[in-house]
Amino acid sequence: MSLTRTSRIIIHPLHGPRWADDRVTDAFADELVSLLTQLVVIDSVNPSLVPGGAGEAELARFVANWFKRHGIEATLEDVATGRPNVIAVAGGRRPGRTVILNAHLDTVGVAAMNQPFSAAIESGRLFGRGAMDTKAGLAAFMLATAAAAERQLEGTVIFAGVIDEEFASLGTESLAARFQADAAIVAEPTALEIATCHKGFVWLDIETSGVAAHGSRFEEGVDAIVKMGKFLGALEAMSRHLEAGPRHP
Ligand SMILES: [Zn+2]
Structure with missing residues (x-):
């Protein structure tokens, strides 16, 4: 992901129903909730943040297999030992621009949570560690990538499920070194506001x-x-x- 002067980084909230396409139906929403449930029940606590944490591997494998079932090639790329990014590419057959859809696989810890991986739905809300940050965005990007492949849109969608956002962002650092794109959308929740920039960090x-x-x-x-x-x-x-x-x- 090498950004140029004309590149735009958009950080877009995706944890609310904000459909831009009227072909998106209730069935799509049901699929989204079903997929989100399957993502939340998989423990992916960041092991750098919480010693002994499960890590991202099981979730990355689930995401890769989901793409394969949808006829989209997905690869696991170890960034740290046993901690892979999962990359899936849709399109590329018709010329056009490239967009990266980036959502992180890892979550923070589960201290003080009774049932962190239940994905229970109460009063129209789905609860569980990472449900909002950022497995809802992850699920939305998985479905968006599959929809882009199905519709054979111009250009290329690069889906990136990345590791370690909650600690040192190793996953996105590795991604940025390897991929180029015209734009990137990050699924980090931003209270339904579009955020076009974000502070970095240094230790x-x-x-x-x-x-x-x-x-x-x-x-x-x-x-x-x-x-x-x-x-x-x-x-x-x-x-x-x-x-x-x-x-x-
Ligand atoms: Zn996050």
Whole structure:
């Protein structure tokens, strides 16, 4: 996924009924709920986030097999040991632009949840770990990819079920290095608003060092904690500065 000046990144909420095509029927909605149920009952807790977590492999295999049943080739690509992205490609027979549909396979942990994988439906809502973030988007993208293949649309749809979004985004990092597209849509829930940008993240290890000294001769010492305090103060000031600055249009 190599972005150019003309590329557009769209982050689109997909956890609500927002059908753009009147050919989409109640049957489609039923299929979506059925598929979402099957995704939610598969434990895919991120093992980097929660030691001992199940990981994404079983879910990735389910997604790949689902595509194969729909006549679409899907491949598993190990990003970390036993933790594959699943990639399925629809179209490509007729010229046109390429769009990536990206949804993550992993979820956060299930502490304090009674039945995290029940996918129980109550009052018109489906409950379970990852039901919204982001298996609803995953299900929608699977059906959208299958629909694109069936209709033989111009261009290419690259479906990407990626690992490790909840920790270090290894899956999307690997995807971005390997695929090019004109646009990408990410299924992360955004409260039914279209989000066209998102902050990134960086992890830093900061060390300050000092010199130990006897309490009676403190002037010979250097206080590492005071140095770190200055760093933290500056970090907070930078955060306030950025918060007060201009927003993405
Ligand atoms: Zn998410």
